[in-house]
Amino acid sequence: MFRELKILTHHGSQYIKDLRNQPVSDRFRGRPVISSDINESDIEIISAICPVSAINDRDGSLDIGKCVFCGECSFCLPEKVKFLKDYRIAVNRREDLIIKPGEDKPVRLDKSSIRKEVRKLFKNALKLRQVSAGGDNSCEMELNATGNVNFDFGRYGIEFVASPRHADGIVITGPVSENMAEALNICYEAVPDPKIIVLVGTDSISGGMFSDSQALNRKFIEEHHIDLYIPGNPAHPLTFINGVMDLLGID
């Protein structure tokens, strides 16, 4: 027993008290800001270097639903493109993931388009079923981390469950491979109504690096209403946690 106590003492307190304002390291690439004085030739350079065509070659806006956060545009033009440490980048409308030049304001959910039943039913307890559909296991590991001793998302009654029958919604990672498309559908059907759909990671939001692969089948994503988009490559646990808290209206 003394050995355990010693281990516990060395372990100390690891949990993050304030999930809203936890400092992350300087190089973390979160919300991007594109300078308002970006000119046409700048835009040409960075849209050419972007590996996933996330930068619009006409107006220079950056779609963080496509972005793989490699940061190459900011290495190329450090004065014009910056990735801030701000990890709160989840939204509930796809178009809100597009950051225009000159825009430097927090990315937040649009409250008016959150379905009424979501907050009413799930605010005090939300059980989620995760489906990896071609995910590379980094987003999956980050989702596992949301429940660990550091992030302890369970404190709000939010957790991942084994059966879709016990779930209030599904969390999809990966670009949705053709081989997984049917299983994803079956899993979603098995979740009782009302239910939510959360997309985690760039791959699931837009297909990311795989968007033009012939091995995908993204019909499910196109045909369903998505309640929450959580960008990242992979999405940071804090991005996921803050996004879900915003969706449920937890302060």
Added chain:
Amino acid sequence: MNQLYSEIFENPFTIGIKEIPVVDYDVFYNNISGMLSDQANHCVAYYGVEVPGYLKLICCIVNDKTHSIRIFSTHLINEKRSVKSLTSACPQLHIFEREIHENFGVEFEGHPWLKPVRYPYNRKSLSALMDNYPFYEIESEELHEVGVGPVHAGVIEPGHFRFICNGEKVLHLEIQLGYQHRGIEKLFIHKKGSLQKCILSESIAGDTSVGHSLAHSQLIDSMGDLEISDSLQIERCIGLELERIAVHIGDTAALCGDIAYQLGQVVCEALRTEIINTTQFWCGNRFGKGLVRPGGSNFPMSDIIADKMLKMLDDAVTRFSEIAGRIYSMPSVLARFEDIGQVTRDQALKTGSVGMAARTCGIGRDLRGSHPFQYFKKLYFNPVINETGDVLARGMLRVKEISESGRIIRELLGFWKEKKKFEHPPVYNYLLKPESFSLSMAEGWRGEICHSAITDENGNIIHYKVKDPSFHNWMALALAVRNQEISDFPVCNKSFNLSYCGNDL
């Protein structure tokens, strides 16, 4: 007499595609069966490349002791795509022959288990469907089947496990994969941008981002004749070892979670966070995405990072040995791990196991020693080996490798401090050698990663092949659970922690 094979002692290496000896299939057959009769040899790559008029089969066999890589090829003309299978003579080739069969429709006569590997979108037979996988069946009233997946209870990747059980005892497990197939190998050809290829390599298996991007980058370094300074080589090795430590600690947490030992789980989870946050401090990403690039780096090591890393290692590795000492001395933990999920040395050799799966069966197979790459070429390295092949061996191997990797990082940082620093940004506008073949191997935390590529007369990549260690090792898991209680499957599975997406590509 024609040359039977080329022998190379470099990793990575690039040779002209015409320099790869082409032999008749009979000679090819004898080459492989002869070489693989030596236990120190194993096959790292054996695959087909479609060329107008024929199918080119390329095989690379490496030796754990002599540092050699032997390469040779054969041509199968379109009219004759039925050849004698090597699998009965060399069981480790079963998966390679299955893949060639699935992709190109080659019939391997006498292959006992010619089943689909991953159902790629461009497979030869589109009538082969995920839904009609030909599972092995036993007809008996005493036996029952248990199907698990593709969606599993935890937050993990999809795959289907089919058990045939006698009561609680597993007689046979068959694993059906392919759910994660994203067409990565084809994308390496279609995506023309160099940066795109780097990011693809990081997404082959997100838990091995550094391992795979290192294998890709050193392939490009070799094909594009890019100069890599000592300091950059050192940094890449540090990234690789840091990834190893992080995953091994995470796996220890998961193993504890499976047997409901909460203290072990919680402490290891927090320690993993310390490690990956250090990776994030270095390159902005907890998984090391963006850290390794061809020809240079966006995130050169600095004194601040080095000091932080050393401090973190001193603390985390010490705390880990404290908790690991407790975990692996508790009778209730040992009762769940010892003699469970055993793979024998013979089985591991026959199935061509690599990495941890081999090293826990007494096989000293580790590319850092046998085919050193980057700065490992200049490092004294001795692989960590366990003998018993059970869950305990795989758990304990992680403990030893964590402390060994910690030692390696400290040593590397010592060298790094003495080296002249050449801070060079990544090279994306490289020109690759035309009509060449290149092979690059790296020892990721799971084991041997192998990338190979072929270029056309303009130096464009026209063929790209990725092999994750899981490709060899899934069979080891299937063998490990035989005659075990089905309730022990989770710890067996966690103890291997194989990659689904790395297999499915």
